[in-house]
Amino acid sequence: MQQTPESSKKHQELTQENYKDSKDYGFGIAKSLAWILLFLTLASGLLLSVFIGQSARDVLLKKEQGFASLLAENINQDVYRKFSIPTLLAFGRISLRQPAQYERLDETVKTSVDGLNIHNLRIFDHAQKVTYSTNKAEIGSNVFSSPATQQAQLSTTPIFNIDSSIPFWQAIFQPNLKQGSFYLRTTYPMQIENKVSSSDKEGPAISILEFSQDITEDMGVIVRFQRLVIGVALISSTLLFILLLVFIKRAEHALSVRFQERQKLLTELHQNERFVSMGRVVASIAHEIRNPLGIIRSTIELLLKRPIGQDPTTAKFLTAMHDESLRLSQTISDFLDYAKPKQPKQQYIDVILVLEQIFAFISPDLLKYSVDIMKQYPVKGAWVNGDKDLLYRAFYNIIVNSIQEMKNGGVINVTVSSDDKKVNIRFIDSGPGFSQDVLEHLLDPFYTTKDEGTGLGLPIVNSIVSSHGGEINFMNNPEGGAIITIILPVGDIDENSL
Ligand SMILES: Nc1ncnc2c1ncn2[C@@H]1O[C@H](COP(=O)(O)OP(=O)(O)OP(=O)(O)O)[C@@H](O)[C@H]1O
Numbered sequence: 043m044q045q046t047p048e049s050s051k052k053h054q055e056l057t058q059e060n061y062k063d064s065k066d067y068g069f070g071i072a073k074s075l076a077w078i079l080l081f082l083t084l085a086s087g088l089l090l091s092v093f094i095g096q097s098a099r100d101v102l103l104k105k106e107q108g109f110a111s112l113l114a115e116n117i118n119q120d121v122y123r124k125f126s127i128p129t130l131l132a133f134g135r136i137s138l139r140q141p142a143q144y145e146r147l148d149e150t151v152k153t154s155v156d157g158l159n160i161h162n163l164r165i166f167d168h169a170q171k172v173t174y175s176t177n178k179a180e181i182g183s184n185v186f187s188s189p190a191t192q193q194a195q196l197s198t199t200p201i202f203n204i205d206s207s208i209p210f211w212q213a214i215f216q217p218n219l220k221q222g223s224f225y226l227r228t229t230y231p232m233q234i235e236n237k238v239s240s241s242d243k244e245g246p247a248i249s250i251l252e253f254s255q256d257i258t259e260d261m262g263v264i265v266r267f268q269r270l271v272i273g274v275a276l277i278s279s280t281l282l283f284i285l286l287l288v289f290i291k292r293a294e295h296a297l298s299v300r301f302q303e304r305q306k307l308l309t310e311l312h313q314n315e316r317f318v319s320m321g322r323v324v325a326s327i328a329h330e331i332r333n334p335l336g337i338i339r340s341t342i343e344l345l346l347k348r349p350i351g352q353d354p355t356t357a358k359f360l361t362a363m364h365d366e367s368l369r370l371s372q373t374i375s376d377f378l379d380y381a382k383p384k385q386p387k388q389q390y391i392d393v394i395l396v397l398e399q400i401f402a403f404i405s406p407d408l409l410k411y412s413v414d415i416m417k418q419y420p421v422k423g424a425w426v427n428g429d430k431d432l433l434y435r436a437f438y439n440i441i442v443n444s445i446q447e448m449k450n451g452g453v454i455n456v457t458v459s460s461d462d463k464k465v466n467i468r469f470i471d472s473g474p475g476f477s478q479d480v481l482e483h484l485l486d487p488f489y490t491t492k493d494e495g496t497g498l499g500l501p502i503v504n505s506i507v508s509s510h511g512g513e514i515n516f517m518n519n520p521e522g523g524a525i526i527t528i529i530l531p532v533g534d535i536d537e538n539s540l
């Protein structure tokens with residue numbers, strides 16, 4: 043079925059909308075995926091850093107706790123051997139209120155922890171009261187009792203707690219951790235017979251030992267490590283994200299270029315289908331009209347030679363009829379040339395010679411309409427394999443169009459160039475250029491903005507250029523005027539059939 047221009051346009055618009063929808067949908071998904079990926083890699087990076095940090099912290103704490111346990115046992119034994127036994131022997135009972143006993147315990151403890159970076163060492167009695175402290179002011183107070191000291195009273199193993207001035211996660215964002223930000227507090231049930239020999243059973247807790255170690259430095263190492271993991275996760279996911287976006291952008295561009303090409307092909311296909319079916323019908327009608335038109339024209343010519351044609355009024359009418367029939371028959375020939383294009387001959391010809399023939403032919407018109415031709419040709423000529431008459435007609439149509447557009451005169455620059463593959467013929471006029479509407483319909487048959495035009499000039503040019511394996515482009519010169527470029531394959535001398 044024949045397609046009207048409107049339906050074809052509608053079809054194109056619909057295809058364009060479909061494409062836009064599917065493109066937006068497809069790339070929308072890809073962009074969302076990129077975002078999801080960014081968040082996923084970030085989240086997994088964070089989780090990984092938390093997990094690694096936690097494991098490293100556990101290892102560190104185990105090490106610190108082992109050390110603290112040994113230290114607590116050591117203090118316990120030192121106190122037992124160097125303080126409890128000698129004091130009991132010397133005084134009969136232990137009473138830290140006596141300065142001599144207190145001094146002895148203080149010396150024993152300080153010798154045990156000397157140089158070990160131990161803070162707030164306290165010994166609690168059964169009533170959770172401080173009986174000994176490295177800070178004398180705390181002695182006798184029970185405000186330092188804690189769930190750990192109470193629990194230790196019933197336990198035989200040490201209890202560990204972390205005292206920190208800031209939450210661990212906050213430490214990650216702090217450039218420098220202050221000394222004393224993290225303490226490991228050890229609460230240890232002291233026993234009389236504890237570890238005198240390895241086979242001894244553990245006795246009841248006589249008092250509770252508590253001390254803290256500053257582990258900020260070790261925690262700082264873990265914090266820095268976690269920072270590194272988070273940083274790497276952040277950088278790698280951002281890079282991945284950018285990479286994905288670049289890929290999406292490129293794919294989007296490639297797709298839109300491919301779509302435009304497809305669209306162009308589709309348009310050409312629709313146009314061709316339309317023209318072929320239309321051409322077949324009109325060509326047969328035109329053919330039928332041409333013969334009677336020829337008879338009418340020759341009859342008028344005959345009448346003009348007869349006495350009846352000598353009457354001025356009748357002669358005027360007959361001449362008008364003759365001119366119109368001539369124009370009509372030219373239009374029919376043009377149309378038939380367009381609808382049934384001739385197969386071009388394959389002559390080896392120089393397009394410059396063809397152009398020069400046209401300029402010679404139209405020189406009176408150039409003079410009449412004050413149009414100058416500026417030429418730029420290659421010295422060696424510009425050779426193609428083609429049909430001299432058809433190319434003459436194509437260039438002629440373009441030049442005549444330019445002259446018609448430059449109503450107050452102007453210039454046509456004709457530049458011919460060639461390389462080992464293509465011959466490029468460019469016409470630049472100083473006319474008004476193409477309006478947007480004209481540009482869209484230039485190659486539609488019968489599209490014209492002129493009262494006397496048929497609108498077949500450029501479609502014929504296009505058909506001739508295509509039949510020569512070339513292409514034609516129309517554009518506006520930024521400085522004003524139209525630019526028409528014809529590109530033809532360079533001629534092969536072997537095919538010369540002159
Ligand atoms: N150099 C140009 N500058 C501006 N507009 C142009 C130029 N060449 C062609 N056009 C526009 O393109 C239209 C179509 O040109 P085309 O040669 O196909 O038909 P036409 O010149 O109108 O009629 P015909 O050539 O059949 O006598 C013209 O009517 C004109 O509006």
Ligand SMILES: [Mg+2]
Nearest residue numbers: 439443499500
């Ligand atoms: Mg024309």
